[in-house]
Amino acid sequence: MNEPQTAVDWEAVVAHAPVPVQLISGTPWPELHVEAPNWPDLAQFLRTAPELQLDYLFCLTCVDWKTHLTMVYHLNHSRQERVVVVKSQLDRDQPQIASVAGIWRTAEFHEREVFEMFGVQFLGHPDLRLLILPEGWEGRNPLRKDYEDPVNMIRL
Amino acid sequence: MWSIEQIIGALNQWLQHTLGNVGAAIAAYILLGIFVILFFSVLGLVLVYMERKVSAWMQVRLGPNRVGPKGLLQTLADTLKLMSKEGLTPAGADRFLFNLAPVLMIVVSMLLLAPVAFARNVQIWDLNIGVLYVSAISSVSVLAVLIAGWSSNNKYSLLGAMRSGAQIVSYELSAGFAILTVAVLSGSLQVSQIIESQQTGWWIFRGHLPVWVATVVYLIAVTAETNRAPFDLAEAESELTAGFHTEYSGMKFALFFLAEYANVFIASAIGATLFLGGWMPLHIGNWEAFNRVMDWIPSSIWFLAKTFFLIFVIMWFRWTFPRLRIDQLLELEWKYLLPIGLVNLILATAIAVLGWHF
Amino acid sequence: MDVLNFLLITASGLFFIGVYGFLTRRNLLTMLISAELMLNGAALNLVAFNRYRWPEELDGLFLAVFIVAIAAAEAALLIAIVLRLYRNTRSVDVSDITELKH
Amino acid sequence: MTLRNYLRNIFQGLRSLWTGMRRTGYYFVHHKEIITQQYPDEPPRLAERFRGEVVMPHNESNEHRCTGCTACELACPNGTIKIITKYEVTPEGKKKKALDQFIYHLELCTLCNLCIVACPTDAIKMSQAFEHSVLDRRELIKILNKPGSRLMDGVE
Amino acid sequence: MLQEITSTDTGCLTINVGPQHPSTHGVLHLVITLSGETILRVDPHLGYIHRSIEKMCESLSYRQFIYVTSRMDYLSSHINNHGCALCVEQALQIEVPPRAQVIRVLMDELTRMASHVLWWGAMAMDVGAITPFFHAFRERELINEIMEETCGARLTMNYMVPGGVMFDLHPNFQKRVKDFIPFFKSKLDEYDELLTHNIIFKQRTQHIGVLSREDAISYGVTGPTARASGWACDVRKRVPYECYDRLRFEEVVEQAGDCYARYLVRMGEMRQSLSLVEQLIDNIPQGDFQAKTKAVLKLPKGEFYSRVETARGEFGVYIVSEGGTTPYRIKFRSPGFSNLSALDHMARGHKIGDLVAIMGSLDLVIPDIDR
Amino acid sequence: MSAGHEQKFSGQPEPFPGQVVPAPGGGILTGALDEVIAWARSNSLWPLVFGTSCCAIEMMSTASAKYDWSRFGFEVARATPRQADVIIIAGTIVNKMAPVLRRLYDQMADPKYVIAMGACATSGGPFFYNTYSVVKGADHVIPVDVYVAGCPPRPEALLHGLITLQKKIQAGQKREKIIIDRYWKPEAVPETLSS
């Protein structure tokens, strides 16, 4: 807390990144767009690179854009404010991305949630099973836009 | 001035007069049976009501006050409700043992009534091993708990039962040592003689440090033995739902509840007998007038007052303290109470042998 | 029947029930239970003799008390051994514990 | 553990326990600290803004202020309000939309106040009634406008 | 699924704790594998109060969706509402009037106290002391009364709206809060007598459920739980919102990381909140309590994220807007969810009784976790 | 656990596990005794410790010093359904919880009573529309004796509900049948109200 806040030069970070990354600025927080297969390398880099050390994954979610899914990771440093948003597009029919539960352990539960809500398969996740939904929900992902449940869901 | 002793004497005479010797004895036993059953029922009602009021006042609230005047009928309603509630036996349980456990529990606490001296010369059986008998019989209740826990076929019950098994047996030792302290000082195990030995003053006043320590140890130990908070691990609500009586409902459960209160009463009564002189009035040295006034108060009142004071203390514990964890509880017994009890006993012996007590 | 005879017969009855259990059961703990029955028979025997034959002496009583004490020690040790065996062989059946490997 | 430490532990432990017992003992004997309000006997002290249920005030001549504009129905997040309108013929011979039934589902209402805020004519308000227990939940469906009531003059 | 952890081999015992269990503060379901009484594994099963709030919010307007969030972390309902309001304001760039800001902070801090005080009672209940629970509710009722007078509800407030607050402060508010401050201070000392220094309580909580700083960060644990592990993660300090940057308060941080440290942090936070309220109560600026906003709010296309510090930790609202009147996707980053994920790590090797203490010290609110 | 509790609420209503069959024996209650028992039962309603969400806090408040339901003799909250008389459904019941609630209810010893506290337990309340996981009223799962509206009902309201239940027991009224037409739509206004 008492440390001086140092600004991060995201251009340089992107240049140093081990994998191709697209930087988008102009949004409230800088955004990095990455191809799904490259995500584990980038995650490792963001976590360990000395000038970044983003050790605090505070939000992990997914958005269904009807044509594709987007994984959204909000990363931060534990003492300094260096929020960065990493996004990765996934195929809607066969969403797959590597798990980062080994890097940020909080991801384990968040990924399980995304798994059941969006059907994203997290490769290498230690224990990928339903967390919130009752058993037998595999395959129906309620937070997808096309989810319909005519019995339980009464539309207003 | 009337006293229970005289009433009983008169009753006995009348019985002998009308029924003859054998008839009188049989009638006396029947009356005794009726008396203990009534006593138990009333005890349950009174103690539960007291507990509720004590807890309520400590918790800045009113407690039962709407059923009957001042809520006095509350516990009666509870009892009637429990009686009219289904007492179910789970399908997987061992039926015989499941129903045996509450009976055993009640029988054990009934048996414990035998040596309790309710007033001067009012005692069911003044047996010569008095306090040893209490110590012995109360160790049977652990079996009722174990049987109840096992036969319910429920994991919480079983865990709770085993916890309380380990707990009750452990604390029996400390209670035993505390009892021994007074036994050494008064040179008897018989309840009436222990009380007689306090003619000149209660042990708590006469016995110096060893008796104070013994009192504290005894109170802690009986609190643990009766499975009451802060030692209510067996039924630790926030851990094991209701412990060994999780599966019990209706009257079967109520019997456990009742037995717990009866045991508290008996433990307090024995404690009052050992340390506070039982029904012996408060006597101070040679203040004759004062002693006379004290004597004038009936002995049963003395006994009940002391017993209820100790019951209150035990309730006070319950509504103040957090619960110990099972290993801490055993550690408390084996690392603190037991060695203290041992050392304390030697001290008490020394005092008794040297005649240092007042 | 005289009370002493009756007690002694009861005591021997307990003893032989214990013997029966000891012979038919192959489970160490039930065997322990049988052994306790036998010891109890013996203790009752001693107490009965003491009470109805030499009531002014206490030797029988003390012997019985000591038997109980020794029974306790024996039970404790036996159970410790049983548990140990159980850890090693995963069984409390005597026929399974033919050789004490450990 | 030395003997002194051992004894000190015991004494400190006992002292801390005694402090707690003194506190509860204090409350045990000080009955003036008891704060219980005896609800059915003593009427509860309700805050004037307390939201108990939505009501529609009527004046003496059985008039309310609701124009049937359905703003509240739209504002309500969970479909508690159902407005049934009818066409009334004004004295000038014009047809005019007016409230027929203001159906209010108390069993759904979350007492969030959004409808009150939304109402342009202040036709509804929150009352403090809270004793809503019933044996049949259909009793909780209410029609707020009284039978035969009509719009107050001058309310548009 | 349950079979793989059900080992009937010697000593291993699988028991369910919850969904209906007094210590889980609601309907958390833990499947515990035990050896004797030692916990080998805790496997939380959630969803027993999953109300699909995120899906629901996709069809609610920006004014309407706030009320649902009161029902998530119902003990911090003001702060939840606050987070949502902040997110909408940030998107629409609404300037909140200073009076509303102060009212919001006041309400937040009162909520925090109410939540912590309830937690205190519940924690005491978990470790087996029942009386503190009642004492805690006495103070909580006072806060509730203060809230009720201004906000009109006791629990689910729906008081903060985009642009400010729904009503102005009640005229009695200042006086009642001022009465409350010294009263609560004295009661906090009583709390110390009843629990903080109690040897049994210390025994039950010290060295139990230790969470190191690194683990806390890795598990994304926030709030008092993380601060007890030595991680200063208070959003009010890191990215001050409203007028927090102009207020004096300390972030209570402990290093031990055990249940007792978490306890101390929350006790400290109650005192800090009290001092915040003290600072503000005489300095409520005059003016509007609500900014002028349109009747129907339409957020611009884009993504918005706001963070607030609830009584349990960092609460995030992530709104993806397509430009309509309803959110396209909304995600609530609830603190309890991450805090719960560390439970298994903390509880392993402890006893069942410790599990209860650990859960108590985490201050879980299950609807906040399940959403 | 059988797969797919969600099945319970999709398609044709399928009965919950465990249909109630009256056991033989019992039930010789007459006259004055009947009244005494009803009095005892109504004055000693021990609740099950059961709360799922926000309403549970208000239920706890009702237990707390200010409202103090122990005045009526309700304070002996039991953690196990075997010993409880009344289950106060304080909070939302979701589809995953419904079998649990049913099981808890089934495992209670007779006689047993149910209070639905709050909008959620009464009808789904705030979560009636647009949710896929909330049971629209606890009476789809177990029969309910008393409904207490509010979100959350204030503690006095819960007390009022309990008093209503007491009156109901004392009047000897039997529980209403389970409302069978699940998904009873709020639009369907009963005749008694619409005229």
Next chain:
Amino acid sequence: MLQPDWILYILALMALAGGVMAVTTRRIFRAAVYLLFSLTALAGIYFWMHYEFMAAVQIIIYVGGIVVLIIFSLFLTHQTGQPLPEPAPLQRWGAAVLAAAAWVGMAVLLLDLPPALREAAMPTMSDIGSALLSVNETGMALPFEVITLLLLAAMVGCIVLALKDRTALNT
């Protein structure tokens, strides 16, 4: 004093019946419970004989100690829900006949004992205490100390055995 013989007969019957049930039941937990009945009935007999000290010892050690210990070890070593294997019929009947024969033989031998001395002064607790402490040849001080040492040895043995066991458990 109202102490008819039939009480003794009932108690003896209970003791024997409990014993029989304990050795024949196939549910091991129940075996322990039947043993409990048998032992309690014996304690009752001691009470009937006015040897209260012996009765208390019986209850406190047997019922409160040994049976509890047996039950604990049952939990540790058995699937308490499973019934025990049935003994082979030959073994069972053989053992039963053997035991019964031995008992009948013994009973026949015992029947012609001289009658009991029924009225006698009971030892008081202080008699027992003095006997226990006296060091002359009728005193029990020496055996008493020996028993104590034996118990100490038993305790040491138990701890040695059990603690090894514990380390084995942890691995």
Next chain:
Amino acid sequence: MGPASLIVLIVSGVVFSTLAMWVARFLVRPAWNKQKGEPYECGVPTVGQTWIQYNVGYYLFALMFLIFEVELVFLFPWAVVASQMGFVALVEAIVFLFILFLGFLYAHRQGALKWM
């Protein structure tokens, strides 16, 4: 009253408790279903069997207790005569308790009193 009073107590205990348990059958008409008979485990079906082996850490305490209890029993007759017999009793008790204490110390050293 003599030992017979124990029988009276036992009988009245049995009568009282069975009567109390039995009377409910006449006052309530219970419904039975399959779920009612299942063991209660927080509202979900139990996992695995209940009557299985447990790894209880308590049995060691039961062992220790048994030994101590035996010695405690011997102390009772001693206590009665202790003050009369004077120093003999004191010395014997000290010897006795010392042996007991030795055992206790041994157990403590070995960690038998630590609960695992």
